[in-house]
Amino acid sequence: MNLSSPNPGNNGAPAPAVPARAVTPAAAPAAPALPPGRPASAPAAPPPPPPPVPTALAALPVPFQGADFALKGFHADATVAPGEVVAAAAALDQAGFALDTITGVDWLAQGQMEVVYDYFHPVTGLRAVVRARAPRENPEFPTISKVFPGANWHERETRDFFDIHFTGQSNLTPFLLPEDATYHPLRKDFTS
């Protein structure tokens, strides 16, 4: 019940010490150089080193990369395999994050379907993004609604719009589309 402590939802487990102020956005300019071997995510010609991952997120078993909040609107970004999204959700849940939203992106040219999970921290204000890609023909991701029950509606919506399947999802009725809808309007090859 006590979310005013810096690490809510972390029942008893030793919490990484996170000073709440350490995560003020726009704290990026003096980004120390990253250890070698870490790929930079920015595609610009001379790629500037990405800012460091906030301490609270670096401690999690999710391969986060720092992001410039002032430009991107989130502090860290991780790409995982579809099978790992539940573990990532559980780790973020342990760290006290709340589910922001889930959505899909149809990468028609690459033949892939991406699912993006957004999280925010209600106390520290940190923003984390977890993303995963699956083949476009049969995109399947495990549901994270066992960890975050609020994911249910977001997953149903993503299924409506993209025909992305969330295995383990109990409610398969369309969420926003009509109940007899057989189309998926946000797929890039959708024609009305």
Next chain:
Amino acid sequence: MIPKEPTGVTIVDGVPRETFVINLGPQHPATHGVLRVKLTMDGEYIVRAEPVCGYIHRMQEKMGENRTYAQFLPNTSRIDYLSAMTYTHAFVGVVERALKIQVPPRAEYIRVITSELNRISSHLVWWGAFLLDLGGFTPLLYAFDDREKILDLLEGITGARLTYCYYRFGGLCNDVDDQFLQGTREFITLMRSRLKMYRELVTGNIIFRKRVEEVGTISVETCRKYGASGPVIRGSGVPYDVRRAEPYSAYPEFDFEIPIRSECDSMARYLVRMEEMVQSLRIIEQALDKLPAGPVMADKVPRVLKLPAGDYCYAVEAARGRFLVRIVSDGKEIPYRVKLRTPCLSNLSLFEEASQGMLLADALALMGSLDLVIPDIDR
């Protein structure tokens, strides 16, 4: 579709377990729009309340993918029509962020003033409608009287009374005039006396308190697991406000408090919103006092907006909570993907869990205290 057999919930001892299904909505005054709730009832008690959404789904996200940023901007004020300023703010914000457009300070200040006025007008609609749900008709008339003054002020500068499209990429459509500044100052004085009257008229009323105190409790954990935000999470004791958590626009320059209540009940959410109106007035007053001179539009905003490839997020504190725009750009004039994360969807998604075992009449009070706008859920 035949609903599933409810899993053994016996609420009233000694009464044989027999449930029935009734439909609340999609045309029902208590749902404030086209929301349907499929209720499995055990007498007057709710066994299961499943919201059924999508009756006014407009596929806003698809519209975002087949027109330019400037063409989509007016759509954003139609998502939550009571909080249009903040929604357009998020959309211009994400484009400004990606293109690194520096918005002049005067424009940021005016954005704060108009957004906070919009927040008050939105909370006034909620206040009137919430009390209407609980059986009090009179407050609605007072609320709309005050709201009318805000709408007049905003109409004077934006030309619209509800679905504003006043913010532009890089600033504002036009500067404010003296009539607006003077009128806003007069409104602050008036509203403060009205809020005092509201407290005397409603907040202490024993009939009202019996309907909302210790009713509709939503725990902090429930808020977090469902991603609830805005007055809902603040009514559960968490001082989460995007204006502080992800500071944007000119908000860091103002002194204001984030009201919280730790009771987690419908009354807590009521009190949070009432206090938010006081804080909004404080912000507006400071912004008027410090309003800088200068232009209201950035120089050199490109006529054709092409965001560099990548994804960009921008969140704002709308009247109902956290509104996030996520743009995926492939470097073209038209966004590759526009995701609109709306607060009401997350706030309503916890209703099924929170309303279990409640009296139907109390659950409607709970729903009123969530302050739903259905087009915001359905998009």
